[in-house]
Amino acid sequence: MKENLNNVRLSPHLASPNEAALSHLSELNGVRLSPHFKLSEFLNLGKYPENIPPMQVVANLTYGCHQLLEPARFIVGPIIITSGFRCEEVNRKVGGVRNSQHLVGQAADIRPQNPAQFQSLVDFLKSWEYTDQLLTGPGWLHVSWSPFRPPRHQIRIGYYK
Numbered sequence: 352m353k354e355n356l357n358n359v360r361l362s363p364h365l366a367s368p369n370e371a372a373l374s375h376l377s378e379l380n381g382v383r384l385s386p387h388f389k390l391s392e393f394l395n396l397g398k399y400p401e402n403i404p405p406m407q408v409v410a411n412l413t414y415g416c417h418q419l420l421e422p423a424r425f426i427v428g429p430i431i432i433t434s435g436f437r438c439e440e441v442n443r444k445v446g447g448v449r450n451s452q453h454l455v456g457q458a459a460d461i462r463p464q465n466p467a468q469f470q471s472l473v474d475f476l477k478s479w480e481y482t483d484q485l486l487t488g489p490g491w492l493h494v495s496w497s498p499f500r501p502p503r504h505q506i507r508i509g510y511y512k
Contacts, residue, residue: 382409385416387424393435393459399444404436408456412436414498415457418481427472429464433491452484458495466490477506486510 382390393412394402404412412435424430437445437453452458463472469490476485476494483502486493488510496502 384409384413385421387429388416388420388432392432393456395434395441399438399441402436402438402441404438404456408436411456411496411498415459415496419476419479419494419496420459420461422479422481423461423472423475426475427463427465427468430461430472431464432459432461434460452495452497457483457497458493460491460493462491473508480504482506 384390384393390404390409390412394404396402420430434445434453435458436456437447437451439454441447442451442454447453461472463469469492472492473485473487476482476492481496481502482494482504483497484493484495484505484507486507493510
């Protein structure tokens with residue numbers, strides 16, 4: 352992110368590159384990917400301010416929202432994103448795998464807002480044609496999608512990394 356800040360053209364209203372970065376981050380918070388999901392839900396910028404996605408990642412997240420998460424939300428109600436896009440630095444910090452689909456905006460770790468809907472969410476994603484990968488553990492789901500190839504439909508229930 353430091354390299355990106357060197358190229359930021361400051362408006363007369365912003366005094367420093369840090370102020371420019373904060374302004375940019377606040378703009379990201381308002382970006383809506385679909386009717387019920389915002390870009391900020393996938394970034395965790397409060398904890399990882401360096402986790403700024405390129406445009407292709409935003410497009411991939413948008414695809415996932417429309418093809419998987421919105422239909423799933425229709426079935427089980429509100430869904431909480433616990434992890435979405437991860438830049439390489441963040442992925443290392445959280446112990447993500449080197450080839451994680453989180454790195455390219457094609458995965459999210461989720462849970463239903465209502466814990467009683469957990470099994471319904473698993474059942475829906477297992478049968479949904481756009482699910483590329485579904486991994487589950489105690490109280491969590493990892494789901495991925497692929498905008499550029501047919502879904503693998505890889506399902507691993509009770510998966511532990």
